[in-house]
Amino acid sequence: MKNTIKLFSLLLITVLLVAGCTQAAPPVEEPEVSDQPLRVAIVTPSSMNDLAFSQSISDAMQALQKEMGEGKLEYVYSENMFVVDDAAAAIRSYAQQGFDIILAHGSQYGSSVQEIAPDFPNTVFAWGTTVDTFDMPNVHAYEAASDEGGFVNGVMAALLTETKVIGVVGPIETGDAKLYIDGFAAGVKSVDPEIDVRVTYIGSFSDVALAAEAATTHLSAGADVLTGSAQMVIGAIGKAKEAGAYWFGTQADQTSFAHDVVVASQVYHWEVLLREIFALRQSGVLGGETFAATLDNGGQVIKINPDLDLGQDVLDEAERVIQGIIDQTISIP
Amino acid sequence: MSQSKKLTSHPAKKRFAAVFDSFMPIFATIAALLVGAIFLLLLDANPITAYSALLEGAFGSFNAFAETLVKAIPLLLVGLGTCIAYRGSVTNIGGEGQMIVGALLSTWIGLSFTNLPGWLMITIAMLAGILGGAVWGGLPGVLKAYFNVNEILSTVMMNAIAVQIMNYMLRGPMIDPVQAEAASQIPQTARLEMAYRLPRLVPTRLHIGLLIAIILAVMVYVLLWRTTLGYRIRAVGQNQSAAKYGGIDVKKHIVLALLLSGAFAGLAGMMQVYGVNYRMITDGSATGFTGNAGFNGIVAALFGQLHPLITIPASILFGGLLVGANSMQRIVQVPSALITALNGLVVVFVVSSEYFRRRSQRKRIAFIESEDEGKPPKERSEGLGEAAS
Amino acid sequence: MIKDLFTATVIIGIISSGIRLATPYLYAAIGEMFGQRSGVLNLGVEGQMLLGAFVAYFVVLRTESLLLAILAAIGVGALMGLAMGFVTIQLQATQGIAGIGFYLFGMGMSNLLFQKLIGVVENIDGFSAIKIPLLGDIPVIGEIFFRQNLLVYLAFLLVPLAWFVLNKTTLGLKIRAVGENPEAADSLGVNVALVRYFTVTLGGILSSIAGASLSVALLNVFQQNMTAGQGFIAVALVYFGSWRPFGILAGALLFSMVNALQLWIQVLGIPIPSELAVMLPYILTILVLTLSLTKGKGPSALTKAFEREG
Structure with a gap:
């Protein structure tokens, strides 16, 4: 038994040392260059083809990609992030990787956004579906009426x-x-x-x-x-x-x-709201707005x-x- | 193990074999990941890129390792409960429900009393979490001991009941007052006060729960092998009729084993709230809150050979696997379902590798008369603590 | 409002819903029972159900053949069962944990295959209701019992069949002997490993059919994680039924009918929180078992690996 414990400890120490030696990638400061593609990361609670909530955001991204043209919009996603804790890790990691916009597409992700957004003031966080932006300058909220x-x-x-x-x-x-x-x-x-x-x-x-x-x-x-x-x-x-x-x-x-x-x-046609979020970012507004997908705006x-x-x-x-x-x-x- | 000095032939070779054996779970994990590489190839993902992303995501940076440790805390706590239950030959698969009830009770107290000093509230909340889990684990214990209701049945059912209680509480009596006003009414509680949060160890999400869990691991070790209570729980677990003959109240100790194991899960639930999320949120299922720790903790304990101290590194490695796999999903963009399947493969491979470890251990065990920890190797060939009741 | 529950419509509704809801539990729990009677606990039922559900659905979608669908489900279930058998019998792995592993694997695999091979869910033509001549025309009773689909009838026929095999055949005797005292069975010349391989594989097949009964007979769709914990309930029902087919039948019907009852409670607008209604079947199952006086003793060698001496 004791040997086993020693060995495991040794292994952990090694791992820790390796961890200490590897430098964390510094947060990328994204310069505003127009021919750079817009990089969006999405975190959703169910799978992207659920014929329901997550599918709606996936459809919206595909529509926008088509609309904006080749190479203008890139997106990645983490689906099935129903564990709030894992979603928080995903959101933070996307922010560290320097994504321009992070869509936290689940009402349960609010706390995580509230925690993480202040650490990445140049990243746009959009949280849905809700109306609460926590009064943070880089958090948007969106919901569907x-x-x-x-x-x-x-x-x-x-x-x-x-x-x-x-x-x-x-x-x-x-x-x-x-x-x-x-x-x-x-x-x-x-x-x-x-x-x-x-x-x-x-x-x-x-x-x-x-x-x-x-x-x-x-x-x-x-x-x-x-x-x-x-x-x-x-x-x-x-x-x-x-x-x-x-x-x-x-x-x-x-x-x-x-x-x-x-x-x-x-x-839902989230692309209506996302278009506005993208445009606001172009004009330097990173957050603070609340959007609603309504019959009126075609959302x-x-x-x-x-x-x-x-x-x-x-x-x-x-x-x-x-x-x-x-x-x-x-x-x- | 103290056998090395007792060995008479080829001590170096024997020691090498022991080293080899203790790494068996790691070899098994690697083997499972190799099989997983086939799936990755089929999904057009480069396994080398994918697995370096996994390793990097779990242990590759200070922050990543902190996330791994955060993930390991509930696994370790549930795993400690599993160690106790296993020694008492009871199967507790109610960790999910026990985590939820512990979290609900401690959150309710934390939101009800807002002006206490932080250290005091954290202490009270820990006790509340322990109490909630103990009740939710103790009840199946009472049902088993006094009404002959199998604990697998009752814990499965009580997991489902706990989820519904949580859903009701979070949309009803405990809902965040802000959400109660809003149209969408997200089922979550208000946030705990800053002062009530578990202090962080380093500037990451890693909180003091890690130290508490490690101290508790040592305490469980002491409890099981250095106290009368532990001796009795183990005696009941090994042979009920013999224990009864020896004057031990078998029923009481069955209840105690399940109650204690529930208490650890309840504490794990409390720490998820006070250390990680600072509020309770439900997505309607148990997993949304527990992250499957109620089940994964059992697996972590088995990786740790159901020994409280070995469960510490085992939880960290398993936590790392879970954190790293999520990171791999993000980087190579494979469907998250693959991660679940891989997780299952790792569990199957590791649990199977026990066979090889046991076999080579048995060769060596011939040299040893008894083990200091009173754990005959035969015991390991038994199942997940199912009592022949 | 409570008295609204005691009308013919509601009672017929509860019984016929109960019969449908009980169908997957019967397959899965009877399969699990065979495994446990021979000494193997399989917690991976949920994963086997999901894979069976997926495979059967996929085959119907592509070939429109229900026969092929069931054969495919049997094939996949047998493979999962054999794998579980290899790990727990050959390698003597801790059964509970191995089961959790197979559960995760089956869940992940079925989701992955669904996403990669199908993606968008479609309704399929599954087993349709078969009206049994004459019996199906009896008022009320005919409607409840004799206008179901084939897999429902088979699930209920499985109960007496399982009872017969277990209690009246040599095979059943061997299964019980292996579960009670493998050493003694071995000394009498019973091949313990072979018997356990048989029961665990049978369990895998039946769990897989349980899943198929959802995806190609009762619901005719596939959805990720569509079994929603039913595999675990099935394992619990084996304990409820004290490892006896008719006990399992009673448990499955009790659980399912209370589940149907809680839906009626909500439909009739009886003012209790929906969560309380949803918990009812779980609470009542525990309660009934707690108060019932006849609780059997489990197989003595349950979860214990067997190794021949020498």
Whole structure:
């Protein structure tokens, strides 16, 4: 035993010495040269192709890359950083590597940004989804007003339901999911307060089977229109499809997944906000702003499935509500 | 091991064999990484670049090594609990839940009392973390000892229950007042006061928890092999009927083994809050908060041959692997799923390498009558502390 | 509102949801039971399930053949089982830790393959519901029990089959002997290693089918980490059922039906926090086991490696 301990200690000391000898790379002071590509690092809590939250930022970066042209925008990412602690390490490491902009794309990363941003005053940190910039000069905050899209979806759902029962499948009762679901319920109630909106939170972002069973339960309880938020709802969409019940999506366009039943999806276009963040950096503003993806600025869009025959009145009403939210003649409670 | 002086033939050769054996986990890790290199090649990544990034990310700079140590702290604490549980022949896979409950209790106290001196609050919070973990570990102990409910079942279930309690507390009673006002309502608590944070050792994220954990490792060693309580826990672990015959209250010591092991996990949870994040945040799952330390700590303890002192370097090496792998993901941009798969391969290879270590050890053991630490080699061939209850 | 729970719709709903939710648990837990009865604890069920789920889904996506999908899942499950067997039987590795290793490997591998080979999730045509003639027409009961898909029926048939194999065949006798007293079994000429290889491989296959039952029968999608801890619940259910097939059936149905019940509690708007509803199945499983009087004794040699003398 004692030998083993000695050996391990020896090994550690060696490692420590090696560590001491290697110099940490000095933070790169990026000069403002316009033909240098903009370097962006993204940290996300789920995988980049989750058909939901992380996918939305990945799509945005690809759109921007195309838009800005060859060699103007480079980006790297750390996905599945659901461990807050690991995300903090990733954020710090990207900052040390001299990335221009670091997108902390998860509301749980706030503390980490707050810790790290002051050490890298020349780096832009953008944290979403939230409104809190901690009053730091190099931290932006961005969020999605997902209650707006939820409201529009809710209005359409209310017009489509015949049983006057609508089922909702959510992950946990907070954050973006709650914002969307509350907006959705408000939208339904604005059309007909008598309609019953029933919400289940299954307590998980990954339990597809339980999400599916929650949808089945809603259907047995009389719901003929369903919606839900987060990546495990694919289970619920499948059940809506089997039963021929309408489905409303959020976070990504879910039409391709169940063509016959997906009525509309609220889709985020973060590139609208990112464009502004990039432009501000060009003009020397590194932080302090709060951005929201809204129907007004095109940061979110309601994508209606063109192949479903919903009736002109439903489409007109959706259009009217979207316009109303944009003109602020309709306010979401 | 003190066998060297007892050896009669080829002492140098024997000593070399012992050296070789103790490096076995490292060889196994390298072997696993070699297999991983095939995956890297398939993903069009250069394994040499990737693995130098891993090494650099874990031990390559002062800051990197500090991150490794930060990662090692909860692994070591959970690992110490595993050592105790293992000696008592109980399987505690409830580290995740115990970390959460310990963290919740200590955070709640830290946010409730805002005007205490820092050292006092840290002490109280540590006790609260220990208490929370002890309750969450002790309950399966009571269920096992007095109601014959298997602890694997109860700890698995209690992990899930703890997650839901955490989700409820962080969006309800304990939510950050700022978030309660905001539209998005991020499920997190307010930040702890500056004074309550665990002091940092060097200008990195490395906090004093490392020293505390190392001191505790020594204390666990003393507890297990130098105290009556430890002797009794081990006696119950080795042979329940013999222990009972020897007048030991078997049930009480089963509870104690699980309770103590939970207490260490609870303390680990407290340190994640007071030393690293300064607040509790949930993403809805256990892993978001614990970073899987509740499971990885068990693995670290096994890498440390379930000995509290060897678990110290084992935790650091395993922590380094985890930190380095994340860094590798960033630098060569491979999917993070590969890291999880690699992590699994390393665990399988290291646990398998025990066989070779044991085999060559057994050749040498013929020369030794007894081991000073009362650990017959046969015991190692047993499973993860599953009692034949 | 509470009284709303006692209507026919709700009760039928709970039972039929419970049957579907119990299906993967039955496969995985019965497989795990065989392993444990022979003395091998496998904590890697979750990883085997995920790989099985992925492979079956992938095969259906590419070939649209359900038969090939199940064969592929069996193949992958057998490989994972054999690997677990090699490590724990041949190399006598600590079973619990090896299982955690295989869990991580299976989770990582299934995610990696999904990202690299598929990327975007699609709905597939999986096993569809089969109405059993006559029985399926019985009101209420027919709807609950006789209009499920093939993998659901097979899961429930597996229970008596497993009971028969374990208690009425020589193979079952050997499995139990190896789990209780491998030395004695060995002295009677039973090949301990071979029996354990068999049970662990069978366990791998059944876990893999458990995953497939999610991805190509019940849900017809694949999502990363879609099993969400069900593999660990399956292991726990083996203890709940005291290592007996019908005990496992009871545990799986209890857990699943309470899970279905908590969904109904939320749907009917009974005012308790959603988190409390979600915890109900976990709490009740512990509680029921605590209060139940008949708890079996586990296999004596569980988690103990066996090595022939000399």
